[in-house]
Amino acid sequence: MPTMPETTMAGALNAALRSSLEADGRVLIFGEDIGKLGGVFRVTDGLQDRFGEGRVFDSPLAESGIVGTAIGLAMYGYRPVPEMQFDAFTFPAFEQIVSHLAKFHNRSRGTIKLPITIRIPYGGGIGAVEHHSESPEAYWAHTAGLLIASPGSPADAYSLLRQCIALDDPVIFMEPKRRYWMKGAFENDEALPVGRAAVRVEGSDVTVIGYGPQVETALEAARAGADEGWSIEVIDLRWLNPLDEETILTSVKKTGRCIVVHEAPMTLGMGAEIAARVQELAFYHLEAPVLRATGFDTPYPPAKLEEFWLPDADRILDLVARSLAY
Amino acid sequence: MTQDVGTAAAVPAELPSVEPLQLLDPNGKLSPLEELPVDLGEKDLLDLYRLMVITRRVDRESINLQRQGQLGVYASCFGQEAAQVGSAYALGDDDWVFPSYREHGVATVRGVDPTQLLHVWRGTWLGMHDVYETHFALQAIPIATQALHAVGYAMGVKLDKKAIVTIAYFGDGATSEGDLHEAMNFATVYDAPIVFFCQNNGYAISLPFDRQSRGSTLAHRAIGYGMPGIRVDGNDVLASYAATKKAVDRARSGQGPMFIEAMTYRLEGHSTSDDPTRYRTKGDLEQWAERDPLTRLELYLKETGTWDDGFAEQIEEEARERTTRLRDSIYDADHPDPLELFDHVYINEPPQFERQRAQMRAELEARDADDA
Numbered sequence: 001m002p003t004m005p006e007t008t009m010a011g012a013l014n015a016a017l018r019s020s021l022e023a024d025g026r027v028l029i030f031g032e033d034i035g036k037l038g039g040v041f042r043v044t045d046g047l048q049d050r051f052g053e054g055r056v057f058d059s060p061l062a063e064s065g066i067v068g069t070a071i072g073l074a075m076y077g078y079r080p081v082p083e084m085q086f087d088a089f090t091f092p093a094f095e096q097i098v099s100h101l102a103k104f105h106n107r108s109r110g111t112i113k114l115p116i117t118i119r120i121p122y123g124g125g126i127g128a129v130e131h132h133s134e135s136p137e138a139y140w141a142h143t144a145g146l147l148i149a150s151p152g153s154p155a156d157a158y159s160l161l162r163q164c165i166a167l168d169d170p171v172i173f174m175e176p177k178r179r180y181w182m183k184g185a186f187e188n189d190e191a192l193p194v195g196r197a198a199v200r201v202e203g204s205d206v207t208v209i210g211y212g213p214q215v216e217t218a219l220e221a222a223r224a225g226a227d228e229g230w231s232i233e234v235i236d237l238r239w240l241n242p243l244d245e246e247t248i249l250t251s252v253k254k255t256g257r258c259i260v261v262h263e264a265p266m267t268l269g270m271g272a273e274i275a276a277r278v279q280e281l282a283f284y285h286l287e288a289p290v291l292r293a294t295g296f297d298t299p300y301p302p303a304k305l306e307e308f309w310l311p312d313a314d315r316i317l318d319l320v321a322r323s324l325a326y
Numbered sequence: 327m328t329q330d331v332g333t334a335a336a337v338p339a340e341l342p343s344v345e346p347l348q349l350l351d352p353n354g355k356l357s358p359l360e361e362l363p364v365d366l367g368e369k370d371l372l373d374l375y376r377l378m379v380i381t382r383r384v385d386r387e388s389i390n391l392q393r394q395g396q397l398g399v400y401a402s403c404f405g406q407e408a409a410q411v412g413s414a415y416a417l418g419d420d421d422w423v424f425p426s427y428r429e430h431g432v433a434t435v436r437g438v439d440p441t442q443l444l445h446v447w448r449g450t451w452l453g454m455h456d457v458y459e460t461h462f463a464l465q466a467i468p469i470a471t472q473a474l475h476a477v478g479y480a481m482g483v484k485l486d487k488k489a490i491v492t493i494a495y496f497g498d499g500a501t502s503e504g505d506l507h508e509a510m511n512f513a514t515v516y517d518a519p520i521v522f523f524c525q526n527n528g529y530a531i532s533l534p535f536d537r538q539s540r541g542s543t544l545a546h547r548a549i550g551y552g553m554p555g556i557r558v559d560g561n562d563v564l565a566s567y568a569a570t571k572k573a574v575d576r577a578r579s580g581q582g583p584m585f586i587e588a589m590t591y592r593l594e595g596h597s598t599s600d601d602p603t604r605y606r607t608k609g610d611l612e613q614w615a616e617r618d619p620l621t622r623l624e625l626y627l628k629e630t631g632t633w634d635d636g637f638a639e640q641i642e643e644e645a646r647e648r649t650t651r652l653r654d655s656i657y658d659a660d661h662p663d664p665l666e667l668f669d670h671v672y673i674n675e676p677p678q679f680e681r682q683r684a685q686m687r688a689e690l691e692a693r694d695a696d697d698a
Binding site for chain 1: 463466468471481485486504672677
């Protein structure tokens, strides 16, 4: 297939939704302000015009209602792709996600499948008011039964979202909202297997693992690190569940050093789990402890302070230096 | 442009009656009501009675099994048979039930195997029956959450232009939960073919209804969502049937959702772990026992000459057969292979499952070795 022209990540997501709606008549898209307005980030722009109000529709302002009705629609036979308008507004739907969406397949002994992909714009860096910049992925990762994907580039935004919508597992699809305007090309090619990470830059000194909004930050750190003479390998996880242990371990066994990057607070974040698995599965290959460049264990800060809170290339490079000093 | 302030047509001319609508009084006297027509023949009346008796006998056997240590816990539907059997009797085969955890009478009408429901209370698995075969969703334990699934299913029906109706069952306590509010609101916004069936059984565990809500009735609340509400005597199987039939017909013909508040009483505790003597009096129980849903239909059947002793014997035999089968299936039943715990969590499994399966397998082998 020919490479498509460059587009923003929001545009790539829009193209993925369009393509999924075209490919499968059971795909439905709904949420707050996603119809006529096209979503507050315009990710669903033009879809209602193209596919009609039967397949792309606005919901009342009620997140539990959105997820709860998505479950009923999936039981009927549809493939709902509901949108949560912002990360922290997923919390009213917490019970439906954790107690039902994640558990119906297991509760029914495999009889009920809920092919639902919940899209959630997440993370900070856009100068928003409170409740609009959070990274709640650890809640979903701690809940058995949910797959979690998060793209770090427009190309992945397109292929991952299309792939997730076609899966029979429920998926939490975490969209890095500060990268919605990031540009890149994407192709209509075959998706990688579920749970497959990607090595974005090869390196031999240190492995830096990021996902979603922090993939770009990690790549920036790798470029800056090269000036210091450090060879940094950058892994884009793409999936938080399943975790691609193979790609992580292959890299860490090569470099002997590992740093995990995420915006979510440090304690019990994805970094904690990855550090635990790396030390359990590659203990004798490690030259230094696994380190974490993350948000702090405080509530998300007000907009004027977020640059001091969010991990950036400098925070990552400080840890690279620490790791290399062991 | 000014905002549309709504039209008078959206406000119903008549408010629901605060006095629950009743067709069959506790003495078995039938008083027809124009707004609640009953389209049932003699055979149906006998069937309703049979289903209520079976429900009660299976329920009693379940309580006994819990008392004998065979079930972890059990939530009885004793006293609520008319509300459950009557309403479920109004459903078509393709219609879908979204129950809470107390709808054993509904399950009986829908032909759900009670042994499968009881294995859930025993702790054999979390859900055992096939929902697609029975159109009876898995028992929902978190309060009011199933109402949203029922609305979602009904939205799907409407999008697909099918003639299916869904019914959500819940209690008075559920009406305080946000999910019920969201469900009723979504239902009217999308004009979904759904019936909300509330069994107001007086208590949410220990909290009496007057501490749950200060609204005059729950049925009145429906009007605020833009759907009709009706309050019926939930111990009257005919009123429960007729109100549900009306709501189901209405939904099926595209007129949207309706809310039914069935006034009934839970004669047992909230569950077998409950001690209802702490929050209600013997007098309350005696008063409600006089309004027993089975007695009044029995009196009516006898009064009208529909009853005969052969019929009673037949039911007795069926009840005995069912409770025996239930007991045989449950008593000292084996648990499933513990490794099954990993089998239905994901379709696309994470890599740690292989290690965790191996860990459990090793632990099981160690146990077997210890036992040997």
